[in-house]
Amino acid sequence: MSRTRSAFDRHAGEYAAWEFDASAAAQRARVHAVLARVVPPGSAVLDLGCGTGIDAAHLARQGHPVVGLDVSPDMLALARSRCSGLPAEFFPMDLSDPSLPPGPFGAALSNFGALNCAPLAPVARAVADRLSPGAPFVVVLIARTSPAEALALLARGRFHEVARRRRDTAVVAGVRFPFHAPSTAAVVAAFQPFFRLTHRESLGVVLPVPGALGWPLGSLATLLAPLDRRLGVLPGFRRIGDHVIFVFRRLAATRAPD
Numbered sequence: 001m002s003r004t005r006s007a008f009d010r011h012a013g014e015y016a017a018w019e020f021d022a023s024a025a026a027q028r029a030r031v032h033a034v035l036a037r038v039v040p041p042g043s044a045v046l047d048l049g050c051g052t053g054i055d056a057a058h059l060a061r062q063g064h065p066v067v068g069l070d071v072s073p074d075m076l077a078l079a080r081s082r083c084s085g086l087p088a089e090f091f092p093m094d095l096s097d098p099s100l101p102p103g104p105f106g107a108a109l110s111n112f113g114a115l116n117c118a119p120l121a122p123v124a125r126a127v128a129d130r131l132s133p134g135a136p137f138v139v140v141l142i143a144r145t146s147p148a149e150a151l152a153l154l155a156r157g158r159f160h161e162v163a164r165r166r167r168d169t170a171v172v173a174g175v176r177f178p179f180h181a182p183s184t185a186a187v188v189a190a191f192q193p194f195f196r197l198t199h200r201e202s203l204g205v206v207l208p209v210p211g212a213l214g215w216p217l218g219s220l221a222t223l224l225a226p227l228d229r230r231l232g233v234l235p236g237f238r239r240i241g242d243h244v245i246f247v248f249r250r251l252a253a254t255r256a257p258d
């Protein structure tokens with residue numbers, strides 16, 4: 001069993017509870033606003049690293065058939081249970097070696113850092129094969145730099161964790177597994193043989209990272225969310241925060257990679 005699978009299997013129950021964190025919910029609402037703008041009505045959506053199926057359920061209720069993929073069977077069990085009765089199917093898949101369902105799909109999504117745990121270029125290539133020209137691929141990655149997280153960690157004396165986003169491994173539920181938080185240039189380079197970047201915004205510029213403060217954010221999230229939204233689309237802020245949303249569009253003609 002891969003270390004990534006083992007980490008997220010162990011983490012699945014805790015992750016389901018984390019969905020209720022006020023900062024996580026505010027960040028997810030921003031992702032859903034972007035999806036509402038770019039995903040064509042009624043189109044089938046491929047959800048890569050779907051976790052507990054929270055986005056799949058949201059999209060299915062909006063009339064999108066969803067196929068969700070994840071390396072963790074325990075995450076997939078929660079997703080299947082959450083989406084019972086909805087037009088959503090779930091399959092095990094390690095995105096480090098993607099072999100995607102045939103589709104066709106009108107859009108693809110990978111939310112909240114699943115692709116920080118797999119090489120980007122093979123995923124971009126595989127997803128491109130399943131999308132028609134112009135179709136969106138919404139990719140939400142853990143950002144490389146989070147000043148809000150760094151301040152919160154420093155304030156709590158957790159100095160050794162401040163640089164954790166720059167490391168090539170991460171620890172979840174006590175298991176260390178491969179991780180990367182690439183620069184914007186590296187993300188664009190991985191996608192550009194097949195995709196054009198059409199939008200980028202950051203989440204969690206001033207909204208503290210879920211869990212980083214050590215106490216629940218509660219209604220403070222409601223106060224900070226509008227400022228976070230305004231800052232996240234400004235040029236100087238679009239690469240810092242908790243996550244970055246990238247909206248790619250499938251190119252009509254694929255340039256041969258390297």
Ligand SMILES: C[S@@+](CC[C@H](N)C(=O)[O-])C[C@H]1O[C@@H](n2cnc3c(N)ncnc32)[C@H](O)[C@@H]1O
Pocket residue numbers: 004008009048049050051052054055069070071072075093094095096110111112113114115117118
């Ligand atoms: C932080 S969770 C995000 C889950 C979901 N997308 C969401 O927005 O809540 C990351 C998910 O990616 C999955 N994942 C991590 N590495 C993966 C890989 N190499 N292949 C497939 N899934 C992976 C994990 O099992 C986990 O469910």
